[in-house]
Amino acid sequence: MTGSYLDRTLNTEFKLSAGDLKSLRIETLDFEEFTEAFGLDEAYEEMGLYGTNQPKELVKLSELFRLYLEIVGYPAVVTEYLETKSKEKSREKLEDVIHLFCTESIRYFEDILAREKRIG
DSSP: OOHHHHHTTSTTTTOOSSOOOOOOOOOOOOHHHHHHHHTOHHHHHOOOOOOOSSSHHHHHHHHHHHHHHHHHOOOOHHHHHHHHOOHHHHHHHHHHHHHHHHHHHTTTOOTTTSSOOOOO
């Protein structure tokens, strides 16, 4: 639940309407998806368990993994990096994402860092 609808679900009197209920889990890109965004998915797939016999490819993937650790896999942040090639602008976009999450969440939870919120 997101946005104003989340507020309704936190009300103990709220009942879900009859009908089908669909869940959609949205997560950040994993590293494999990250390599695809940067056009290195084939190199990643060919690397295998014991590395690659292509040292240049291994260096590229190692550098990409370091970048992944820095800018994480939020699609908006990855898109910002792909468009600007700027870690600084990507970090700013990440800060925007975190700020938006906190701003939206604080309306519904006393502690936005709480691990879970039980309903009803």
